[in-house]
Amino acid sequence: MMYIHYCKRCHRVHMLNGHKRSCPNCSESITELKLPYMEYISMDRNKRALFLTRLADEAQLKDLSTTYRMYKYSKWYKELHMQLPPGAIITYSLGEQNTMDNALSTLS
Numbered sequence: 533m534m535y536i537h538y539c540k541r542c543h544r545v546h547m548l549n550g551h552k553r554s555c556p557n558c559s560e561s562i563t564e565l566k567l568p569y570m571e572y573i574s575m576d577r578n579k580r581a582l583f584l585t586r587l588a589d590e591a592q593l594k595d596l597s598t599t600y601r602m603y604k605y606s607k608w609y610k611e612l613h614m615q616l617p618p619g620a621i622i623t624y625s626l627g628e629q630n631t632m633d634n635a636l637s638t639l640s
Contacts, residue, residue, distance in 0.1 A: 533549065533550070533569075534547050534548070534549055534569040535547075535548055535549070535550065535551060535552070535564055535565075535569065536564070536565040536567050536568075536569060536572050537552060537555075537562040537563060537564050537565065538562060538563045538565055538587045538593065538597075539555040539557065539558065539560060539562045539563075540560075540563070540593070541555065541558050541560045542555060542557050542558050542560075543584065543587075543588060544557060545565075545572070545580075545583075545584065545587070546562065547569060547572065547573075551564060552564075563593060563597045564597060564598055564599070565587075565596050565597055565598065566596055566597065566598045567583075567596065
C-alpha cells in the first residue's frame with residue numbers, strides 16, 4: 533500500500549510503500565501524512581504547490597500528519613529486534629508528541 537510522507541529537510545513529498553521512517557533522498561526522519569494516496573495523485577500542479585506550502589508550516593504539518601501506531605508489526609521493527617541481544621531495552625521517538633509529566637516508568 534502507498535503512503536504519503538513529507539521530509540522537512542528536503543521539503544519534498546514522497547509516495548512510499550509501507551510506513552517508512554527515513555527519507556529516501558537524505559535519510560533524515562520523515563513525517564507520515566493523513567492524506568490518502570488517491571487524493572494526492574488527483575491534485576493538479578497548483579494544489580500540490582499549495583499543499584507543499586502548508587507542509588512547510590510546522591503547525592499545519594502537525595495537523596496534516598499521523599502516527600503509525602502498529603510499528604511493532606512492521607518489517608523494519610522485526611529486523612531490528614532480530615539483530616539485538618535478548619533482553620535489550622530500546623526506546624523510540626515517535627516525533628513531537630506531548631510529554632506526560634505525571635507518567636511513571638518501571639523496569640522489571
